[in-house]
Amino acid sequence: MRKNEKAFWLSLRASLTVFMMFFAFTLMAQNVTVKGSVKDQNGEPVIGATVKVAGAKTGVITNMDGEYMISVPKNATLEINYIGYNSKTVAVDGKSQVNIVLNESSTELNEIVVTALGIKKDAKKVGYAISTVKSDELIKTQSPTLGTALYGKAAGVDIKTAPGGAAGAISINVRGLSSITGTNQPLVVLDGVPIRNGEANNSDYWTDQRVNSNGLADLNPEDIESISILKGAAATAQYGSEGANGVVMVTTKNGKGGKGVGVTFNASVTGNFVAYMPEYQTTYGPGAAPQSRISSGADAYGFYTRNGSGRNGLTKNEYKYVSGTSYWGPKYDGSDVLYYDGTVRKFNPISSNPYSNLFRTGVDQQYNVAVTNSSDKGNLRFSYTYLNSLPNQYNSTFDRHNFALNGTQNILSNLKVDYSVNYMIENVKNRPYRMYRLLCNFAGMFGAFDDINYIRNSAITPSGYMNRTWNDNQQYEADVNSGYEYGFSSKSGLVDEYLWNIYGKTQEERNNRLIAKVAPTWDIMPGLSLRASLATDYTTNKRENKNSSDKALGFGTSGDYSLNQYRYTIIYGDAMLTYDKNLTNKLNLSAYLGWSGRRETLWDQTSATNGGLSVINWFNLNASSSKANTNVRELRMLKTAAFGGLTLSYDNWAYLEGTLRNEKISTLYKGNNSFWYPSVNASILVSELLKEQKPAWMDYTKVRASYGIVGLAPEIYKATIAYNQQQASGYIYAMQPNDLGNNEIKPERTYEWEFGVEGRFLQNRLGVDLAYYTKTVKDQILSTTTAWSSGANSILMNVGEFQNHGFEMALTGTPIRNKDWNLDLRFNIAFNRNKVNKLAEGVSRLEHKNWDNGAAYLYSEVGGSIGDIYAYAPKTDDKGNTIIDSDGYIALTDAPVKVGNVMPKYTGGFGFNLSYKNVYLDMSLDFRKGGSVLNLPYQYLMGRGSLVDSNKWRDAANGGQTYYLDNDNNVVPATSAPAGKVLYDDGVIFDGVTEDGKPNTKMASAQRWYNWSYNWGTGAPTYYSHSIFDNTYVKVREIVIGYKFPKAICDKIHATKLSVSAYARNPFYIYKRMPIFDAEATDATSWIEQSWIGGSSVTTRSFGVSLQVGF
Structure with missing residues (x-):
């Protein structure tokens, strides 16, 4: 019975299946499946357009490529609608392919933005802030990297590029800090794929002296269509533990647009000129201060005389000379003096900018050719860019080849494949050296009487060894003596080392980077599609350091050779199912569900000679005098996530979206490595809600709000407790490190609210975008001290918390728009404040930096802001008067006090584009208000009397007063000196009061004041607060003037476009508070190392010309 019953049900199910199939085929016989695309007048896809049968309540929505598929009666009429475009109806007439072009409404502007996971959306429907920079903004001055092209173009986004041209790192900070001690660099996503970026140049200047790059600098601006910067937690929540610092979404160019084959060619030449270097005083030469001249062996004017014969027979005892590393010596008077090299020269300044002579004018040549093809079967774009750069540093070269292939292939009517390949080859010889040892060490400083060209040209002896100008070369080289006749003394040690690093040491580097992706999309049925992608970011780096032997082998081994091979691999994959359905004629539902996984592997091997080279300049590991050393490092990380999102839209004016991500990280403890990251955002299009009732001046207005939670995971293995292998008495044992990890560590978490308003008014002549955000960052990962009984100094813990809040405003305007003239304006400004709520238990202050053995500190304090600078400062009384000590000098505080904070009060940018017929002028600037910086x-240099500023009070012409020194070396104001005494004119009476509150009348020596107060360390009267500056500036970033040839001329050469332009990058400051140096002269990506300026490579102003032609 049971067997027959089972057979019955099987028979019934089969019958029902056949019936349903018959019914479905009957319906299908009555309908046809229509597919096609919806594009605008420029051939760009219209995403999210509604396609439905005229009069029907529901339909389908176009996908990210503007494509749709719908089942309709074969004689139906399609109705296509989209905000910002005029509606359109098209008869099907039995066709299976219907492509539609929508015309833009005269009063509304449509903009597509790229959001998390590479999802393209109409900007009007997004409930959080996004800043987008288009291609033409990135390449108008032919910048070799993205960093210099992004300055001031996005509100709340702070850009810094390391000096060093195309070889320098790029630092991006979005909405202030998201971590006190961790990285603050955003995640970079290229065509939907997270790629390698990273920190750079944050090490000590005494270790790694070269200016290095990071991953973002590899991307080629010529291949980029747009950059969208996701700022808030709701925008970045789908990136989980990497979303706290914001996300930079980079979209590359493709072949979409016009039909058929197209070719474009761009060429540019740019000169990079040394700029913003210290300005030296040219009144006084080298030597001791007047009060110390006689005791040092000089005459009262500061000149020395020779006794005995000089080297190489250069006696010349009849000539005077000057000596010393300070510039408190005699005035330049044009008299004959014996120079350091033994020649007789006039005592005149050689250069007011000696450091500039260490460098040459750099030249960048960049060429790009791109081929596009578009048809009904798909599209593609292939591009090749060659950049050849002659860096400003001598004996250095740089070239880069970028290949890009991007396209879409339609395999079936409902199956397509997107693909992209970006391949970079970079060859670098001698990355730029930092100048720290020349600018921040008294033994390495130059002055106006130093002949830099001579020093540079004689850096290597005729035998090819290091020229030791501070010593007798004969101890190393019997036949050659290129040492100075009169020494730089210890100064030349660092000078010669710097020049030997450039000319005697060669670093050859070759980078190969492949970023590739393949992403099929299957439209399963109307409204339902499946997208998957598989991608890689594969980098190899080979770096050889060939450090020449600096002396003959007979004097001992020298030189060395090392080979570093580096491989970084990212394998990324994801799959996402999307569903879109009009539930009613007003209510639409969109949803997606997906999974992603990313595996990162680092392999790094360094092999180096040991004890010098056994054969002069044989750069091979076999030349190692002792056994060569080899170190290998390998890191692995796997991150997987399940994610989803749901969007409801009502009547094209109300939108609500929620997302959720669950993420697992392999480098955290197994029971503590799964985390949830939710977000929600909503927006209301007021202009659509009002419809016919909206004011005539309102084109589009939206209010939005969002909330999200994102994280920041610790560095790979930072949370791991690793044991070090040791050996003693033949036994091998494990020993824990002094600084412990923690298996319970979890990512830092950011909780952020954002509210905003945006709109377009007056027929799109005025645009406004306002945003306010507040976020709390919890579970900061900090090293906390632990009991000595634990065997360690510190342990990693989630203990800190701080808050950020800020306001952003972006304005655009077109005050002039007519047949011949057009003027577009753009302006943005951003404010950000932070407050430290707590640190580790019992800790109220976190030290980030200690300069010069306690002369100044960088702190974060509970109840205060991150990045407070503390230093000794002038002591004041309760009325604010400066207290002057008994010697006439400024008295100092007993302990360091707060003198500034490194965070700016606000930042922003301004620009315009003015065109008259075919001529255009484009200018952009950016600005910064506040934010202190220590200028070491x-x-x-002030303490050495080298800078122009040190001339103040130095003599009567510069405000100095006259005095003489009594027998106890006290300053005695006088207009004439007694017999046997010298009258000095560098006296100064500092404004202030004495300890008893009386006005100060005590005169002091200005030269002694400079030499003592602008010094190294903490001993009074030395103090650093007068070298901590408000880093406010307004800088012109780009100026472009160009001409677009009219169509009649283009037609004669069968071109579709032709233009030429001249441009300038970083041409000048309109205003700058900080003396000497570029206000951005830092090469670090860490905010801690950006808090001071002290010796990066040279900065430049650039001028160039470019040509663009298309066929």
Whole structure:
């Protein structure tokens, strides 16, 4: 019975299946499946357009490529609608392919933005802030990297590029800090794929002296269509533990647009000129201060005389000379003096900018050719860019080849494949060296009487060894003596080392990077599609350091050779199912569900000679005098996530979206490595809600709000407790490190609210975008001290918390728009404040930096802001008067006090584009208000009397007063000196009061004041607060003037476009508070190392010309 019953049900199910199939085929016989695309007048896809049968309540929505598929009666009429475009109806007439072009409404502007996971959306429907920079903004001055092209173009986004041209790193900070001690660099996503970026140049200047790059600098601006910067937590929540610092979404160019084959060619030549270097005083030469001249062996004017014969027979005892590393010596008077090299020269300044002579004018040549093809079967774009750069540093070269292939292939009517390949080959010889040892060490400083060209040209002896100008070369080289006749003394040690690093040491580097993706999309049925992608970011780096032997082998081994091979691999994959359905004629539902996984592997091997080279300049590991050393490092990380999102839209004016991501990280403890990241955002299009009732001046207005939670995971293995292998008495044992990890560590978490308003008014002549955000960052990962009984100094813990809040405003305007003239304006400004709520238990202050053995500190304090600078400062009384000590000098505080904070009060940018017929002028600037910076070169160079600022009070012409020194070396104001005494004119009476509150009348020596107060360390009267500056500036970033040839001329050469332009990058400052140096002269990506300026490579202003032609 049971067997027959089972057979019955099987028979019934089969019958029902056949019936349903018959019914479905009957319906299908009555309908046809229509597919096609919806594009605008420029051939760009219209995403999210509604395609439905005229009069029907529901339909389908176009996908990210503007494509749709719908089942309709074969004689139906399609109705296509989209905000910002005029509606359109098209008869099907039995066709299976219907492509539609929508015309833009005269009063509304449509903009497509790229959001998380590479999902393209109409900007009007997004409930959070996104800043987008288009292709033409990135390449108008032919910048070799993205960093210099992004300055001031996005509100709340702070850009810094390391000096060093195309070889320098790029630092991006979005909405202030998201971590106190961790990285603050955003995640970079290229065509939907997270790629390698990273930190750079944050190490000590005494270790790694070269200016290095990071991953973002590899991307070629010529291949980029747009950059969207996702700022808030709701925008970045789908990136989980990497979303806290914002996300930079980079979309590359493709072949979509016009039909058929197209070719474009761009060429540019740019000169990079040394700029913003210290300005030296040219009144006084080298030597001791007047009060110390006689005791040092000089005459009262500061000149020395020779006794005995000089080297190489250069006696010349009849000539005077000057000596010393300070510039408190005699005035330049044009008299004959014996120079350091033994020649007789006039005592005149050689250069007011000696450091500039260490460098040459750099030249960048960049050429790009791109081929596009578009048809009904798909599209593609292939591009090749060659950049050849002659860096400003001598004996250095740089070239880069970028290949890009991007396209879409339609395999079936409902199956397509997107693909992209970006391949970079980079060859670098001698990355730029930092100048820290020349600017921040008294033994390495130059002055106006130093002949830099001579020093540079004689850096290597005729035998090819290091020229030791501070010593007798004969101890190393019997036949050659290129040492100075009169020494730089210890100064030349660092000078010669710097020049030997450039000319005697060669670093050859070759980078290969492949970023590739394949992403099929299957339209399963109307409204339902499946997208998957598989991608890689594969980098190899080979770096050889060939450090020449600096002396003959008979004097001992020298030189060395090392080979570093580096491989970084990212394998990324994801799959996402999307569903879109009009539930009613007003209510639409969109949803997606997906999974992603990313595996990162680092392999790094360094092999180096040991004890010098056994054969002069044989750069091979076999030349190692002792056994060569080899170190290998390998890191692995796997990150997987399940994610989803749901969007409801009502009547094209109300939108609500929620997302959720669950993420697992392999480098955290197994029971503590799964985390949830939710977000929600909503927007209301007021202009659509009002419809016919909206004011005539309102084109589009939206209010939005969002909330999200994102994270920041610790560095790979940072949370791991690793044991070090040791050996003693033949036994091998494991020993824990002094700084412990923690298996319970979890990612830092950011909780952020954002509210905003945006709109377009007056027929799109005025645009406004306002945003306010507040976020709390919890579970900061900090090293906390632990009991000595644990065997370690510190342990990693989730203990810190701080808050950020800020306001952003972006304005656009077109005050002039007519047949011949057009003027577009753009302006943005961003404010950000932070407050430290707590640190580790019992800790109220976190030290980030200690300069010069306690002369100044960088702190974060509970109840205060991140990045407070503390230093000794002038002591004041309760009325604010400066207290002057008994010697006439400024008295100092007993302990360091807060003198500034490194965070700016606000930042922003301004620009315009003015065109008259075919001529255009484009200019952009950016600005920064506040934010303190410690200028160490200023501190030291002022103490040596080298800078123009040190002339103040130095003599009567510069405000100095006259005095003489009594027998106890006290300053005695006088207009004439007694017999046997010298009258000095560098006296100064500092404004202030004495300890008893009386006005100060005590005169002091200005030269002694400079030499003592602008010095190194903490001993009074030395102090650093007068070298800590408000880093406010307004800088013109780009100026472009160009001409677009009219169509009649283009037609004669069968071109579709032809234009030429001249441009300038970083041409000048309109305003700058900080003396000497570029206000951005830092090469670090860490905010801690950006808090001071002290010796990066040279900065430049650039001028160039470019040609663009298309066929």
